[in-house]
Amino acid sequence: MRLNVNKLLHTPDARQDVRFEMDLSDLEFGGSYPVSRPVVVDCRLENKAGLLLCGMTLTTTLHCTCDRCGEEYDADKTVRYDCVLAEERASDESDDIIVLDNDEVDVEELARDAFILDMDTKFLCSEDCKGLCSGCGANLNREACRCKKAVDPRLAKLAQLLQNDE
Ligand SMILES: [Zn+2]
Ligand SMILES: [Zn+2]
Structure with a gap:
């Protein structure tokens, strides 16, 4: 979405709000x-003290x-x-200065780049997700591990005796 900001550039305190939607469903992360x-x-594009500020959420x-x-x-993302x-x-070069092309700026391109830069490459359902058991594959957030504990053969004999006793 290209906007011509010529008027905003040359009008003190001028302001323009733009709201749009982007489809980024083609972006792959992890x-x-x-x-x-x-x-x-x-x-929001805003002329402040001769500078044209662009802020977006x-x-x-x-x-x-x-x-x-x-x-x-x-997960909500802002x-x-x-x-x-x-x-x-x-x-004085600064990263956050975008040079206009014939007084035009592609706000959708800026937004897309900002979104990609901010994306995580790791996703966790919660900070303390317990994951899956590598043995039985149980989801340890919801169920107990089903792995039979490897038992010492001598203790196995004892366990059998105790079981027969019941
Ligand atoms: Zn998880
Ligand atoms: Zn297990």
């Missing part, structure tokens, strides 16, 4: 495609697969991104 729902972008709900236990879960739009690159 082998899955978690951005299954639209990403809503609230973008991106929100969506991700559909993730936990890297530890394999369960699917939803990304905040701010930059300055300028007609030419200033001598």
Whole structure:
């Protein structure tokens, strides 16, 4: 979505709000495609003291697969991104200065890049997810391990005796 900001650039205190949705369902992170729902972008362009500031908030709900236990879960995601739009690159280089192309800026491209930069590559259903047992595959968040404990043969004999006793 390209916007021409010529007027904003040259009008003190001018302001423009833009709201749009992006489809980022084709983005792969850690082998899955978690951005299954639209990403809503609230973008504000504002001329402040001769600088054209661009601030945006991106929100969506991700559909993730936990890297530890394999369960699917939803997670709210919010990304905040701010930059300055300028007609030419200033001598003091800063990462957050975006140089305009014929007074135009592609806010969707900025939003997409900001979202990708902010994405995690690891997904956990919870901080303390216990994962799956490597032996029996039980989801240890929900069920107990079903692995039979390896028993010392001498103790096995004893266990048998005790069992027969019951
Ligand atoms: Zn998990
Ligand atoms: Zn187990």
